[in-house]
Amino acid sequence: MNVKPPRLLLAALRIEVTLKGCHTVKPDKPTWNGCLSLSEWDQTCNLTHVPTLYFYRPGENWLAQFDYIIKTLRDSLSCALVHFYPLAGRLRWQGAGGRLELECNAMGAQLIEAELEAKLEDLSDFFSPPPRFEYLLPSVDYSTTIQELPLLLVQLTRFRCGCFSLGQRISHAVTDGQGALHFISEWTSLARGEPLGAAPFLDRKVLRAGKPPAAPPRFDHSDLDDPPFLIGQSNDVKERKKKTAYAMLKLYQNPS
Numbered sequence: 654m655n656v657k658p659p660r661l662l663l664a665a666l667r668i669e670v671t672l673k674g675c676h677t678v679k680p681d682k683p684t685w686n687g688c689l690s691l692s693e694w695d696q697t698c699n700l701t702h703v704p705t706l707y708f709y710r711p712g713e714n715w716l717a718q719f720d721y722i723i724k725t726l727r728d729s730l731s732c733a734l735v736h737f738y739p740l741a742g743r744l745r746w747q748g749a750g751g752r753l754e755l756e757c758n759a760m761g762a763q764l765i766e767a768e769l770e771a772k773l774e775d776l777s778d779f780f781s782p783p784p785r786f787e788y789l790l791p792s793v794d795y796s797t798t799i800q801e802l803p804l805l806l807v808q809l810t811r812f813r814c815g816c817f818s819l820g821q822r823i824s825h826a827v828t829d830g831q832g833a834l835h836f837i838s839e840w841t842s843l844a845r846g847e848p849l850g851a852a853p854f855l856d857r858k859v860l861r862a863g864k865p866p867a868a869p870p871r872f873d874h875s876d877l878d879d880p881p882f883l884i885g886q887s888n889d890v891k892e893r894k895k896k897t898a899y900a901m902l903k904l905y906q907n908p909s
Contacts, residue, residue, distance in 0.1 A: 669770045670788050679761035681731040684738035689755040689857050695826045696753055702822035704790045711815025719811055723766055726809060729844035737836050737853055739827055740805040755827060762805035765791050772814040790820035
């Protein structure tokens with residue numbers, strides 16, 4: 654599937670982002686079809702996609718190999734979705750006003766190609782509040798019906814200097830942080846031509862999702878009914894009044 658490449662102008666930085674194309678990537682082999690229950694927590698949380706952003710230094714002739722890189726990502730993602738097939742599915746409501754569940758139907762993930770008319774060093778302050786890196790992440794159209802909304806969206810953005818960024822959004826109702834990191838790690842291995850390291854654990858019956866116990870849970874510890882937020886405090890009013898601060902931590906690899 655191809656889309657008309659719009660050009661997005663960032664007024665603050667005068668940087669032009671061009672969306673080159675959009676692809677629907679499906680598992681390259683048949684996968685299990687059916688519905689999986691979601692946990693009780695997933696029934697109450699917001700239907701959001703959690704963003705993650707990775708940056709890569711320019712490699713030799715990367716600018717000339719952009720089409721090859723896109724093809725490698727598409728092929729390896731298609732292979733990864735065979736093992737992580739829930740990410741290729743869609744969410745749906747079970748009946749009118751029913752429970753939210755995951756339909757494994759291999760409709761696929763979304764892969765977007767983009768170009769940025771800037772060097773990575775031009776964005777040296779893009780972590781300053783308020784964050785200004787949304788254009789490096791795939792946008793999610795929450796106005797569409799939930800049955801059509803992809804659970805995994807990926808955007809590969811090429812910088813003028815040869816650097817690349819890989820932004821992804823994964824539905825929080827389908828996986829947690831550890832599961833998302835496991836997916837990106839295994840996808841990376843497949844893109845390098847390596848075999849799958851560890852298959853995901855997809856048996857959701859371990860949490861009895863969708864089948865709560867017949868008797869309500871008991872917690873016979875009245876002394877912990879209203880625990881203090883911090884030791885020595887009777888409530889968390891003081892903590893709630895504090896403002897949220899931004900911080901950027903730079904990690905350096907030891908050359909030795």
